[in-house]
Amino acid sequence: MTDQPTPAPAGIDHAVLAELTRLRESIDNIDAAVVHMLAERFKATQQVGRLKAEHRLPPADPERERRQIARLRELAVSANLDPVFAEKFLNFIIAEVIRHHEAIAGDSGRAEA
């Protein structure tokens, strides 16, 4: 783990540096939390993929995806985040889920994210 603080540029006021360090530590904590939550999320989508394959259900579910996007956009607004960003975020995750499914199954079909 490379958790040493990033060295400060020369000549920064001590209080400013302390505040910058405080904020960076929060950002690093959040990033660690998000990476672990995404690991858990991919475990769930892999289980969904397996379940659907076993029971011959269609891999993609456009209605479920439409609801996911609408819900994330609403959550983003309530969290004071750009809803366009929330939708881009879900699409970014969906692209990774599809990549996982392709890597496992050798198929190139759309999968539930």
Next chain:
Amino acid sequence: MTDQPTPAPAGIDHAVLAELTRLRESIDNIDAAVVHMLAERFKATQQVGRLKAEHRLPPADPERERRQIARLRELAVSANLDPVFAEKFLNFIIAEVIRHHEAIAGDSGRAEA
């Protein structure tokens, strides 16, 4: 909030449907958590941006960014996630941070993410 369960395709076994619903609820919970963590993360990067502007520090810090990428890649490995994905994720977030800074300041420079 659109939290009604997604209607099931006709003819799915009840136990399979229950398992699919359980997994989807976990995915939705994780997405809500991640959206709120990202909202908190953007609050922190906006404070960093403000602090740097006030104290005339350079907006970007390539050494800090290099360390962030290295750390996220290590965290990803420990969480059984693809480290390439973790790096793509950080780049996705960095693009959004830059978009925020551009929207606020009207500048197009690289900013700390």
